[in-house]
Amino acid sequence: MNAYVTDFVGRVADAQANRIETYIRAHDFDRPTLVLDTEVVAANFRALKAGLGHADIHYAVKANPAREIVEELVNLGSHFDAASRGEIELCLSLGAAPDTISFGNTVKRGSDIAFAHHAGIELFAADAEQELEKIALHAPGAQVYIRLIVDASEADWPLSRKFGCARDKALDLLALARDLGLRPVGFSFHVGSQTRKAEMWTTTLDQIAAIWAQAQAAGFDLSLLNIGGGFPAFYGEEIEHPTTYAARVMQLVEARFGHVARVMAEPGRGLVANVGMIAAEVLLVSKKSEQDMHRWVYLDIGKFSGLAETMDEAIRYQFTTDRDDEATGPCILAGPSCDSADVLYEKRPVQLPLGLRSGDRFIIRCCGAYTSSYSSVGFNGFPPLDVVVI
Amino acid sequence: MNAYVTDFVGRVADAQANRIETYIRAHDFDRPTLVLDTEVVAANFRALKAGLGHADIHYAVKANPAREIVEELVNLGSHFDAASRGEIELCLSLGAAPDTISFGNTVKRGSDIAFAHHAGIELFAADAEQELEKIALHAPGAQVYIRLIVDASEADWPLSRKFGCARDKALDLLALARDLGLRPVGFSFHVGSQTRKAEMWTTTLDQIAAIWAQAQAAGFDLSLLNIGGGFPAFYGEEIEHPTTYAARVMQLVEARFGHVARVMAEPGRGLVANVGMIAAEVLLVSKKSEQDMHRWVYLDIGKFSGLAETMDEAIRYQFTTDRDDEATGPCILAGPSCDSADVLYEKRPVQLPLGLRSGDRFIIRCCGAYTSSYSSVGFNGFPPLDVVVI
Numbered sequence: 001m002n003a004y005v006t007d008f009v010g011r012v013a014d015a016q017a018n019r020i021e022t023y024i025r026a027h028d029f030d031r032p033t034l035v036l037d038t039e040v041v042a043a044n045f046r047a048l049k050a051g052l053g054h055a056d057i058h059y060a061v062k063a064n065p066a067r068e069i070v071e072e073l074v075n076l077g078s079h080f081d082a083a084s085r086g087e088i089e090l091c092l093s094l095g096a097a098p099d100t101i102s103f104g105n106t107v108k109r110g111s112d113i114a115f116a117h118h119a120g121i122e123l124f125a126a127d128a129e130q131e132l133e134k135i136a137l138h139a140p141g142a143q144v145y146i147r148l149i150v151d152a153s154e155a156d157w158p159l160s161r162k163f164g165c166a167r168d169k170a171l172d173l174l175a176l177a178r179d180l181g182l183r184p185v186g187f188s189f190h191v192g193s194q195t196r197k198a199e200m201w202t203t204t205l206d207q208i209a210a211i212w213a214q215a216q217a218a219g220f221d222l223s224l225l226n227i228g229g230g231f232p233a234f235y236g237e238e239i240e241h242p243t244t245y246a247a248r249v250m251q252l253v254e255a256r257f258g259h260v261a262r263v264m265a266e267p268g269r270g271l272v273a274n275v276g277m278i279a280a281e282v283l284l285v286s287k288k289s290e291q292d293m294h295r296w297v298y299l300d301i302g303k304f305s306g307l308a309e310t311m312d313e314a315i316r317y318q319f320t321t322d323r324d325d326e327a328t329g330p331c332i333l334a335g336p337s338c339d340s341a342d343v344l345y346e347k348r349p350v351q352l353p354l355g356l357r358s359g360d361r362f363i364i365r366c367c368g369a370y371t372s373s374y375s376s377v378g379f380n381g382f383p384p385l386d387v388v389v390i
Numbered sequence: 391m392n393a394y395v396t397d398f399v400g401r402v403a404d405a406q407a408n409r410i411e412t413y414i415r416a417h418d419f420d421r422p423t424l425v426l427d428t429e430v431v432a433a434n435f436r437a438l439k440a441g442l443g444h445a446d447i448h449y450a451v452k453a454n455p456a457r458e459i460v461e462e463l464v465n466l467g468s469h470f471d472a473a474s475r476g477e478i479e480l481c482l483s484l485g486a487a488p489d490t491i492s493f494g495n496t497v498k499r500g501s502d503i504a505f506a507h508h509a510g511i512e513l514f515a516a517d518a519e520q521e522l523e524k525i526a527l528h529a530p531g532a533q534v535y536i537r538l539i540v541d542a543s544e545a546d547w548p549l550s551r552k553f554g555c556a557r558d559k560a561l562d563l564l565a566l567a568r569d570l571g572l573r574p575v576g577f578s579f580h581v582g583s584q585t586r587k588a589e590m591w592t593t594t595l596d597q598i599a600a601i602w603a604q605a606q607a608a609g610f611d612l613s614l615l616n617i618g619g620g621f622p623a624f625y626g627e628e629i630e631h632p633t634t635y636a637a638r639v640m641q642l643v644e645a646r647f648g649h650v651a652r653v654m655a656e657p658g659r660g661l662v663a664n665v666g667m668i669a670a671e672v673l674l675v676s677k678k679s680e681q682d683m684h685r686w687v688y689l690d691i692g693k694f695s696g697l698a699e700t701m702d703e704a705i706r707y708q709f710t711t712d713r714d715d716e717a718t719g720p721c722i723l724a725g726p727s728c729d730s731a732d733v734l735y736e737k738r739p740v741q742l743p744l745g746l747r748s749g750d751r752f753i754i755r756c757c758g759a760y761t762s763s764y765s766s767v768g769f770n771g772f773p774p775l776d777v778v779v780i
Binding site for chain 2: 030060061062065082083084085086087088089090104105106107108109110111127128129130131134149160161162163164165166168169193281283284285286287288289290291292296298300304308311334336337338339340341342343346357358359372373374375376377378379380381382383384
């Protein structure tokens with residue numbers, strides 16, 4: 001048990017992380033399985049909410065759409081950020097009220113906007129003229145917020161320019177929304193995935209606050225600030241306690257924006273990453289050449305069956321085996337598929353027990369976010385990642 | 391219609407490519423759909439087989455496991471390269487004889503080897519000691535071939551070192567196989583994906599032939615050479631006619647190895663890439679800033695719903711729209727998910743019609759390989775790529 005989990009939400013989370021590990025060690029799995037504990041979701045939600053104050057938590061459903069997680073969050077009073085019609089239907093089917101759901105994808109099919117509108121969803125994201133035109137056509141009178149591009153990010157994993165408009169278009173889009181009969185209520189942005197320290201938000205918030213002030217000066221009555229995600233999870237590098245972190249972010253927000261009527265936060269990873277671990281198995285340990293210093297370790301799970309976030313070795317998962325007390329050596333870690341790109345960590349090899357061998361249990365920690373839903377339908381004939389909720 | 395398709399297998403493939411396009415243009419799709427034509431599979435198989443001579447074609451099922459494709463290939467007398475128990479079950483269920491199936495994954499679960507053995511599969515790949523031990527335990531007496539790493543590749547997409555052993559281990563592994571009661575019958579290798587010209591095989595074949603000769607000299611009676619895949623598909627850069635290409639590869643093989651009793655070729659992409667096109671739709675066209683020279687075009691399909699091979703912009707798909715006669719401009723192409731990594735082409739933008747807009751049909755050519763099975767189970771709530779066989 002690493003120091004972080006003990007620190008995180010104290011003994012409760014510690015016991016719960018142990019609960020998942022204990023469950024995995026007590027069971028046999030005939031395929032890779034994600035084991036989830038919804039009690040950890042509740043602990044995370046409360047810890048974040050304690051720091052966020054009056055801001056609404058809109059859970060980013062894409063991080064993990066397991067019905068049990070969404071249901072737990074509905075019961076806790078969470079709001080939701082939906083990426084698609086499918087996610088909206090999921091939330092509604094589990095009892096979420098339509099006015100707690102934001103349709104946060106800036107790229108929507110017209111018919112899906114119409115569906116959301118008829119289902120009672122009132123809040124939509126946009127970053128382009130055509131998107132506003134679609135929303136005006138299919139959800140007349142809806143509230144919209146304009147997503148802005150952030151220029152510099154201090155996140156571990158800064159986002160691309162895919163989402164948002166540059167600041168030179170922000171006011172024009174607000175005006176277009178108004179002209180189209182929509183209600184332009186504010187802005188959204190994203191600081192970047194895994195923004196590990198609250199102070200890293202400062203530069204971004206400064207940029208957004210400047211536009212906010214310009215929009216107010218231009219007569220737009222803004223009432224909504226969507227601060228997006230970026231709430232970090234533990235992948236081996238120290239992070240702050242979620243309550244402390246969230247409270248500091250809100251201080252930074254209030255220092256720049258004053259009191260905003262409606263602040264939305266959209267944690268995904270930060271709410272569910274530590275809710276699950278993957279029970280995997282070692283299929284093969286080998287050396288490519290007698291001269292090689294490192295070994296290759298092949299697991300029964302790889303990039304195409306749940307560990308897609310290892311692309312470019314971005315997310316560094318933590319592992320535990322039944323041999324953690326043995327001496328270790330550097331290993332290249334790879335998945336089971338006949339795909340040469342299905343290598344998890346090679347540029348920065350991982351330290352694994354020297355005695356590790358085929359058939360050994362291999363537990364991958366902090367896998368609750370962006371694993372099961374990324375899994376392929378059956379690449380190489382392997383079934384998708386199985387999910388068990390305890 | 392590009393020159394390649396006309397050249398490829400002449401007017402038949404030309405008419406068939408038109409058949410897929412005609413089908414797509416005549417139908418509406420409410421989600422991205424891969425449209426496959428099994429008649430093109432048959433034309434491809436015959437064209438390759440005409441060049442390969444006595445070599446057996448083992449279709450790499452992972453390229454596209456659609457039942458109709460596998461069934462067509464069973465009827466044509468194809469053999470199969472299976473990556474998993476799931477693929478073996480698929481082939482057997484469609485009438486493939488067990489002795490036409492090779493279990494070609496070098497990373498296998500012990501219980502899956504036992505399953506294959508009991509199902510009558512006699513041929514297994516290995517590249518490591520532990521793998522040979524597993525095969526000896528679960529499929530005693532089986533034939534095995536040792537996969538070798540190729541040092542230099544001239545392929546468009548060279549493989550990583552994930553599969554194969556270095557040549558300094560090749561003879562030791564043959565000897566270990568023999569000592570374990572297995573039948574070491576030969577070697578396999580892979581020249582790399584998209585090896586566009588037959589002459590690009592020369593360096594690799596020289597390397598393998600040297601080891602082959604050493605093994606013969608050491609008293610191993612080798613009878614099998616598995617030349618793997620690498621047979622190219624058309625993604626915008628000229629390729630050779632498949633019959634010419636395959637015949638030249640076999641000439642290069644025979645010049646180095648003489649007559650080998652059993653030569654296996656494992657085309658995947660080369661057999662099925664041009665068998666399908668994806669019917670997609672434009673969801674949004676926008677500019678991030680008034681200063682930007684390029685537009686962003688967002689489709690209803692992306693990296694996580696079938697176009698995984700755009701990673702690092704490796705595979706350059708070809709497109710056609712209903713506005714191909716209009717003037718074009720540079721575009722960044724992206725998928726529909728709320729994932730900043732879901733950008734298809736950005737470093738090398740694509741030229742697309744200036745009039746392109748939301749709702750337009752967007753056809754992606756040459757999508758029969760490595761699309762549907764890579765698709766995620768439901769990332770962002772989007773359903774997996776749909777497949778229709780005409």
